[in-house]
Amino acid sequence: MHHPPIVYQVKVINPYYHLLHCIGLGGIKDQHKEFRTKECSAAHNSEFALPPRSVCCWWGGEEHRRPGALVPGVAVFGDSIVDTGNNNAILTLTKCNFPPYGKDFVDHRPSGRFSNGRIPPDFVASLLGIKDLVPPYLSEDLTPEDLLTGVSFASGGTGYDPLTSLLVAVIPILDQLNLFDEYKQKLTEIAGEEKTTSIIAESLFIVCAGSDDIANNWFINPIRKLQYDLPSYVDFLMQQASEFLKQLIQRGARKIAVLGLPPLGCLPSQRTIAGGFQRNCDPSRNEAAVLFNSELWKEIAKLREELQCEKIGYVDIYNILLDLIQHPCNYGFEEATKGCCGTGDFEVSLLCNSLTASTCENDTKYVFWDSFHPTEKTYKIMVDYLFERFVKHLL
Numbered sequence: 441m442h443h444p445p446i447v448y449q450v451k452v453i454n455p456y457y458h459l460l461h462c463i464g465l466g467g468i469k470d471q472h473k474e475f476r477t478k479e480c481s482a483a484h485n486s487e488f489a490l491p492p493r494s495v496c497c498w499w500g501g502e503e504h505r506r507p508g509a510l511v512p513g514v515a516v517f518g519d520s521i522v523d524t525g526n527n528n529a530i531l532t533l534t535k536c537n538f539p540p541y542g543k544d545f546v547d548h549r550p551s552g553r554f555s556n557g558r559i560p561p562d563f564v565a566s567l568l569g570i571k572d573l574v575p576p577y578l579s580e581d582l583t584p585e586d587l588l589t590g591v592s593f594a595s596g597g598t599g600y601d602p603l604t605s606l607l608v609a610v611i612p613i614l615d616q617l618n619l620f621d622e623y624k625q626k627l628t629e630i631a632g633e634e635k636t637t638s639i640i641a642e643s644l645f646i647v648c649a650g651s652d653d654i655a656n657n658w659f660i661n662p663i664r665k666l667q668y669d670l671p672s673y674v675d676f677l678m679q680q681a682s683e684f685l686k687q688l689i690q691r692g693a694r695k696i697a698v699l700g701l702p703p704l705g706c707l708p709s710q711r712t713i714a715g716g717f718q719r720n721c722d723p724s725r726n727e728a729a730v731l732f733n734s735e736l737w738k739e740i741a742k743l744r745e746e747l748q749c750e751k752i753g754y755v756d757i758y759n760i761l762l763d764l765i766q767h768p769c770n771y772g773f774e775e776a777t778k779g780c781c782g783t784g785d786f787e788v789s790l791l792c793n794s795l796t797a798s799t800c801e802n803d804t805k806y807v808f809w810d811s812f813h814p815t816e817k818t819y820k821i822m823v824d825y826l827f828e829r830f831v832k833h834l835l
Contacts, residue, residue, distance in 0.1 A: 509569040510835050511695065512639045513590030515623075516561045516574060517616050517688075518648035520596030520813060521699070524561060525552025525576035527596050532609040534597040539794040540781060544803065544816055552576065554596055554789075555809045556780070557816030561592055561646060563823040564831065568644065577619055584630050590643060593619045596789075599653035600680035603664065607657065613649050613680075617687055624691070640692040644834065647685070648699040650736075653677055654728050655704050659714075674732050678739045685740075689749055695834050696752040698740055700733035703762045708778050709811035712785045719777060719785070721765075733758055755830045760822050761814070764807050771821055774805040781810045788812045 516522045520534075528537045535552070536542075542550035544557035553559045561574040570589050575582060577591040595611035598604060605612040611619070628636045658664045658673050668676060681698075688696065704710055705725030714722035737754045744752055768776040778784025782797030788810040791797065800806055809815040814822070 507569075511568055511570070511642055511644050513570060513588060513643040514561060514565050514568065514574060514646060515590050515620065515640075515643055515693070516592035516594050516646045516648075517613060517620075517684075518594045518646070518699075519598050519650075519652055520554040520594075521651070522559065522561050522592060522646060522648045523552070523554065523576070523594040523596040524559065524574050524592040526578045526592065526594060527610060528552040528576070529578035529580075530595070530609070530611065532597070534608045534610055534789055536596070536789055536792070540792065540797070540799045543799065546573070554813045555816055555819065556803050558819065559816075560648070560819055560823050561594075563820055564644070564646065564827065565590065567823070567827050567831075568835075577623060587623065587627050587630060588639065591623065593623075594648070597652055597656075599649050599651075599657065600677045600684065601653045601657055601664075602680075603661075604653050604657045607661070613684055614687070617684070617691070620688075620691065637692060641694045643693075643695065644831070645688060645693045645696040646699070647688070647696060649681070650677060650701050650732055651704060654701065654732060655707070655710060655725065659725065659728075670728055670731065674728075674735050677732065678735050681736065682739050682743060685743055685752065686747070689743075689747055689752075694749065694751055696749075697755050697831050697834055698736065698752065699755045699757055700736055701729040702757050703765065704729045706762065706765050707812055708784055708808050709786055709788060711777060712811065729758060751834045753830060753834050755826055757822065757826065760825050761818075764818060764821065768807055772804070773807050773818075775800075776807040778806070779808040779810040779812075780806040780815065784808070784811065786811050 516524070525537070527535050536554050537550050537552045539550055540556070542548060542553065542556065545551055545553065558573070562572065565574050566572050574590060574592050575586050577593050582591070593616040595605070595616065597608040597610040598613050598616075600613060602612050602614070624636060624640070627639065631639065658668070658670065664673060685696065685698065703721065703726045705714070705722035710722050710725050711719040714725065733756070740752055740754045744750060764771055764773070765776045768774065775784075779787060779792075780800040780803040781787045781792040782799075784800075787797050792810045803809065803815050804817050806815050807818050
């Protein structure tokens, strides 16, 4: 039997709408987008934007899971380390959906990932046996299968501090929870309420934020430095992080991996800003990251006990990345102080583009892709290590 195309009317709410007005980019209204699927039969309902209720029970079963998958799905929140393309859909200059970003991605496509290829959520999902790529929630091409197996709500440039996202007009981390609420409604339409609750409880949640708060807000923003010294600012960030995690748990999350900060002072951009003529690692930024990580570990331990949530854990990315930077030859790298893009000293986002910035000949020899983000090879090494040491214990 021939079925007519199904039309699914979606209201895409701009969670950053009020932010755009604050910085003079107002005038953006809530967007209504109409996604029309291909003509298809009930036998090909995986192409539907939303399956009819008559097939929801089929989608709600176990058939969508790969054999051997450790969890049904992943849900990702945070910044550019885990943003798989949500910033493509919002009005911000913090973007990377253009070459040379994505040069080693599928079809050499700049997907909106802040690297030359795949990033941590993709590698984690693959190790979990779920899928090889985690799509951004704001993608227009999401399928029911994507929703069932997980998406990223992250937005590059955001942080736990609401001001951090305001400065660059990206999605605040608390507003990413609004997108998650919308996602839950769609998932319920596909799988039913009981199955949705089960999927969320069994899925792995990944939270990664704080780098932009420290490096791109407190260290360079006189407003925050006047309000807080570093210890009090970190305390403020812990309050914000704790509130976010509590709200995530209230929404049904039970397995949560919370990433700490990298050695910020050793990122190429921070070497350029504060490392002197020789571009050394900046001790003050590294010390700030260590303080943040120490307090985050304590906060997570407190939440674990307070909320009786045993499978929320801290993931230490600081030490593995520092070892990669200090001993690059041990991992097959040759350059750990500069990014592959442009001069490698400062290019990131719009400054790393194919018109004004060339790239290195072999990015597999570089720890960093641009001045802030690691290469795909670096990410894979890190995720393989962190998955065995930290993530597996949360499953």
